[in-house]
Amino acid sequence: MAESATLAVGAKVVAAKAKGHDVVAFAMGEPDFDTPANIKQAAITALEKGMTKYAPTAGEKSAREAIAAKLTRENGVPTAFDQVTITAGAKHAIYMALQAIVEPGRGDEVLLPSPAWVSYKPLIELAGAKCIEIAGAVENGFRITPSQLAASINAKTVGIVWNSPSNPCGIAYPAVEVRALCDELSKHEKIVVISDEIYEKLIYPEIAPGLTHFSPGSFDALRHRTITVNGLSKSYAMTGWRVGYLAAPLAMAKELIKLQGQMTNSIPSFFYPAIVEALTNSADSVETMRARFATRAVLMHEALATVADIRSVAPNAAFYAFPDVSAHFGKTSPQATKITSAQSFADALLEEAHVAVVPGEDFGECARGNIRLSFACTEANITNGVERLRTWVASLR
Ligand code: PLP
Numbered sequence: 001m002a003e004s005a006t007l008a009v010g011a012k013v014v015a016a017k018a019k020g021h022d023v024v025a026f027a028m029g030e031p032d033f034d035t036p037a038n039i040k041q042a043a044i045t046a047l048e049k050g051m052t053k054y055a056p057t058a059g060e061k062s063a064r065e066a067i068a069a070k071l072t073r074e075n076g077v078p079t080a081f082d083q084v085t086i087t088a089g090a091k092h093a094i095y096m097a098l099q100a101i102v103e104p105g106r107g108d109e110v111l112l113p114s115p116a117w118v119s120y121k122p123l124i125e126l127a128g129a130k131c132i133e134i135a136g137a138v139e140n141g142f143r144i145t146p147s148q149l150a151a152s153i154n155a156k157t158v159g160i161v162w163n164s165p166s167n168p169c170g171i172a173y174p175a176v177e178v179r180a181l182c183d184e185l186s187k188h189e190k191i192v193v194i195s196d197e198i199y200e201k202l203i204y205p206e207i208a209p210g211l212t213h214f215s216p217g218s219f220d221a222l223r224h225r226t227i228t229v230n231g232l233s234k235s236y237a238m239t240g241w242r243v244g245y246l247a248a249p250l251a252m253a254k255e256l257i258k259l260q261g262q263m264t265n266s267i268p269s270f271f272y273p274a275i276v277e278a279l280t281n282s283a284d285s286v287e288t289m290r291a292r293f294a295t296r297a298v299l300m301h302e303a304l305a306t307v308a309d310i311r312s313v314a315p316n317a318a319f320y321a322f323p324d325v326s327a328h329f330g331k332t333s334p335q336a337t338k339i340t341s342a343q344s345f346a347d348a349l350l351e352e353a354h355v356a357v358v359p360g361e362d363f364g365e366c367a368r369g370n371i372r373l374s375f376a377c378t379e380a381n382i383t384n385g386v387e388r389l390r391t392w393v394a395s396l397r
Contacts, residue, residue: 001126005118005362009346013356024385026373027356029167029320031237033292036285039236042277046270053269057261059086059245060272066279067245075197076218077228083253086275088264090198090231090244094161095123096259097227097246101159101192104128111152111160113144114364115322117167117196121364129158135366138324141313142169143177146184153184159192160185162216165199168322168363168372170297170315172203175214186221193217193226198244199318201235201286204294208316217247224249227256234318235286236278243271293319296375296382303386304373307393319376322360326369331396339396342371353392355385 009027016023058064064081071079087093102108108129112120113136124131134152136142162181165172173181185191195216205211217226231244248256297315304312304323312323331339337348342359349355360370375382 001122002362006358009356009358012350016350016354016356021354023350023354023356024381024388025356026375026377026381026385027358029234029374029376030239031234031289031319031376032378033237033289035236035238035241036278036282038285039238039274039278039282043270043274046273051270051273055266055269055272057265058084058257059266059275060269063272063275066276067247070279071215071217071228071247075200075213075215075228077215077223077226077247079247080250083250084245084247085253085257085260086267086272087231087244087246087260088267089233089242090196090229091119092264093229093231093244093246094120094194094196095126096256096263097192097194097229097248098123098127098129098159098161099259100252100256101194102127102129103158107156108158109154109156111149111157112364113160113162115142115166115168115360115367115370116161116364117163118362120161120163121362124161130156132157133364133366135364136169137366138311138313141171142166142322143171143173144181146180149181149184153188153191157188157191159194161194161196163196165203165213165317167199167318168320168358168360168367168370169313170318170320170322171313172199172208172211172213172317174210175212178214178216179219182216182219182222185216186219189225191225193222194229195226196229198229198231198234200230202290202293202319203317204290204297204315206294207297207314211316227252232275232278235289236282237289238278241271241274243267243275293376296377296379297321299379299382300373300375300386303382303390307386307390310393315375319374321373321375322363322367322370323373324369325371325393328393328396329369333392334395342368346371349389349392353388355388355392
């Protein structure tokens with residue numbers, strides 16, 4: 001299997017810092033904020049009370065109920081607690097969902113609107129399916145259209161991995177466009193929708209007025225074949241906790257829970273009260289972080305506009321900018337590196353200007369000319385790092 005490209009850049013940053021370089025890291029997709037204190041306290045209290053034993057595979061009922069209530073209330077996905085399983089991060093939920101829907105050796109295909117998060121394709125292939133990328137054009141804000149979707153579907157299509165808001169695109173689809181895509185999917189009864197909504201709460205209507213989240217699981221004609229995936233990593237600044245979840249139609253959920261029971265069993269039992277606390281009592285903290293990310297999205301986009309010959313889409317969700325830098329391919333850097341790809345661009349940028357970005361190659365065929373910059377970092381980092389990028393790009397010959 002391919003190593004995760006984002007984790008690989010993370011390791012290069014650690015190595016560069018160990019050499020004493022002052023690195024500006026735009027590589028990691030994780031909030032720079034700490035987990036809200038009330039959520040931490042809920043776990044500490046649970047631990048002190050002795051919640052240290054095995055828990056049911058799918059999780060404590062109270063936490064599953066809180067998730068079901070959230071999905072029903074906020075997402076319009078009517079969910080009962082027994083349709084929910086709490087997983088070791090959203091990544092684990094996506095892994096299981098793909099293992100469940102793909103039959104190896106049958107020629108199954110899974111659709112992937114791209115550019116897409118680096119782990120989807122390896123996880124689709126690991127499950128035994130062919131990954132069919134559908135390219136979202138920069139000109140269309142990285143979004144795919146219903147006619148592109150229709151053209152990608154055939155008798156072998158068993159699923160689609162849907163991700164809005166998107167990593168790495170930094171955009172959310174307007175609800176009306178998601179509905180149009182759901183309408184197309186509803187014509188094909190075999191297709192299971194795996195909807196990864198991990199950035200759902202990080203949407204910036206202050207940048208794109210009226211922009212809201214839409215869950216495919218709330219679309220009547222798809223409800224019976226949609227697996228909704230989410231987690232606490234991004235919105236609640238809890239990446240290191242490893243808390244994700246999925247909700248599926250009951251028959252599917254039962255199978256997924258069996259799979260989980262043989263893989264990991266439950267997550268740490270003292271996290272369950274923290275999940276309830278996050279979902280029922282932390283909206284203010286989420287909003288404070290969301291508003292900061294919105295400010296940084298604007299700052300990042302304005303800063304990138306000063307860099308010569310790159311094409312970018314203004315981020316309106318998640319915490320990524322994903323500019324196309326391919327106009328610089330064929331040039332040579334000050335330290336004589338030939339820039340031939342996003343990978344060589346990112347490597348030379350880190351080596352020479354000490355700015356870490358993730359090269360686009362692993363986000364899809366259509367992303368080979370792009371680099372990803374995470375703005376889940378301080379405003380000073382954004383200003384400083386993009387200024388270094390601007391100066392370095394200006395020195396390419
Ligand atoms: N889905 C997307 C789109 C992501 O960007 C990430 C993390 O970068 C994940 C899932 C993984 O989330 P978790 O930390 O909950 O496993």
